[in-house]
Amino acid sequence: MIPMLNLLGVNKNSLTAGPGGERFEIFLKGCIRGLINPCPGCFNESSWTFAGESREISAEELHSILLNEAHHRRFTVCGGEPMLQVKALLPLLRKLSKDGFHTTMYTAYDAEKLLKGGLAFTWREGMEEAMRERLMQYAVSYQVKADGSVVFRIATPEMMEELFSLIDLLVDGDYQPTKRLTQSDTMEEGWFVGSSNQRLIDTKTTAMLGRFVYDEPERIKEAMLK
DSSP states (O other): OOOOEEEEEEEEEESSSSSSSOEEEEEEOOOHHHHHSOOTTOSOGGGSOSSSOOEEEOHHHHHHHHHHHOTTOEEEEESSOGGGGHHHHHHHHHHHHHTTOEEEEEESSOHHHHHHHOEEEEEOTTSOHHHHHHHHHHOSEEEEOTTSOEEEEEEOHHHHHHHHHHOSEEEESOOOGGGBOOTTTTGGGTOOOSBTTOEEEEHHHHHHHTSOOBOOHHHHHHHHHO
């Protein structure tokens, strides 16, 4: 069963969420790292918790909204942590890829590790209960241990490989305030990352060649103009 996407909010005309000008940006709710070991200076603390207000939306409904409102065909997925909802995202991304959307995604996880091992997490007693409940929906499989902990298999390497083939650009790495990039130095020159440690990964070429290909701002801008 495909879970619903857990949506915190949208920005229909974002100028700082990827290349090409205005983009339709969504914020998914829930970030394990935010609750356990948050990135200092994270701009979206309200997205960490899995509890509280949010909107559940199907891939079909969000696809319809994007077709009607994202006339520029540019889409960005932020968080929270989008990789936690890969199972729900893949049906949407398959549709958008066929529709010619340029899709950018952000993650605090390391892209190489995601492709090699997928994504897993062990929930333990004392952690947020809403996290456990949501991960039971998002995960491919899970196992409840005798001590009450739950081992979640959130995504497989094969799922990550498909995701790489469907999106265009992945910004990976945690935000580091000591390496912060200012808007005047970066976004106006084609960058749209928060700190200099974050990488721009050409995901489709990476999936096709089987090796990581990193993008540069000038090449991204040229590609978006074609």
